[in-house]
Amino acid sequence: xxxxxxxxxxxxxxxxxxxxxxxxxxxxxxxxxxxxxxxxxxxxxxxxxxxxxxxxxxxxxxxxxxxxxxxxxxxxxxxxxxxxxxxxxxxxxxxxxxxxxxxxxxxxxxxxxxxxxxxxxxxxxxxxxxxxxxxxxxxxxxxxxxxxxxxx
Numbered sequence: 001x002x003x004x005x006x007x008x009x010x011x012x013x014x015x016x017x018x019x020x021x022x023x024x025x026x027x028x029x030x031x032x033x034x035x036x037x038x039x040x041x042x043x044x045x046x047x048x049x050x051x052x053x054x055x056x057x058x059x060x061x062x063x064x065x066x067x068x069x070x071x072x073x074x075x076x077x078x079x080x081x082x083x084x085x086x087x088x089x090x091x092x093x094x095x096x097x098x099x100x101x102x103x104x105x106x107x108x109x110x111x112x113x114x115x116x117x118x119x120x121x122x123x124x125x126x127x128x129x130x131x132x133x134x135x136x137x138x139x140x141x142x143x144x145x146x147x148x149x150x151x152x
Contacts, residue, residue, distance in 0.1 A: 010035040010067075014046040016055070021135050022128070023050065023057040023087075029065035036067075036074045043078075047085060054138040056131040057082070057090045058124070064099055066106050075110045083116050089134035090118045091127035 010031035016023045023046060027039075067075075079087075090111065094103050104120055111118040117134060121127035 010038070010063075010065075012039050012042045014043045016046050016050050018052075020128070020132070021052050021055045022131060023047065023055060025057055025059045027059065027061050027065055029061065029063040029067070031065065031067035031071065033068055033071050033074075036071050036078075040078060047082060050086065053086050053142060053144050054088050054135050055086050056088055056135050058127055058131060059090060059092045060095060060124075061092060061103070061107075062095045064096055065094070065103055066099070072106070072110050072113075076113045079110065079114045079116055083114065087116065088138040089131055090116055091121050091131050092118060093121050093124060093127055 009029075011026075011028040012035075013026040014023060023043070025043060079090075092107050094100055094107075096103070107118075107120070119127075119130060121130070
């Protein structure tokens with residue numbers, strides 16, 4: 001990533017919801033390359049506190065959430081690191097209808113280069129349901145599923 005030439009464009013907030021086993025990430029774009037460092041600081045701090053073997057991320061994207069294509073390589077590395085720490089799926093909700101096809105292409109380029117299951121949604125409830133199923137399935141596969149109820 002090198003030295004930052006500019007200040008980060010875009011905003012990021014993250015919170016891990018323990019009872020749902022979900023990392024909720026709110027992004028506001030557009031982004032620049034320097035934003036990736038900001039993302040790593042904010043989201044990385046939350047990820048370090050996750051102490052469950054299987055978890056998922058729900059990404060809310062506001063604004064025109066695009067970045068230079070060079071940012072996709074760094075973003076792919078971030079996803080790979082998260083998978084190593086237990087991330088089992090990501091749901092992306094694009095809240096901005098402007099340029100939705102372009103946004104889906106951008107986000108797909110990041111996730112398709114990884115092993116992580118991902119899907120786009122328009123509703124939070126649908127995204128949460130899908131993620132809950134992915135978490136439960138992964139927990140059963142790892143033999144760590146203790147409770148038949150994951151809070152949604």
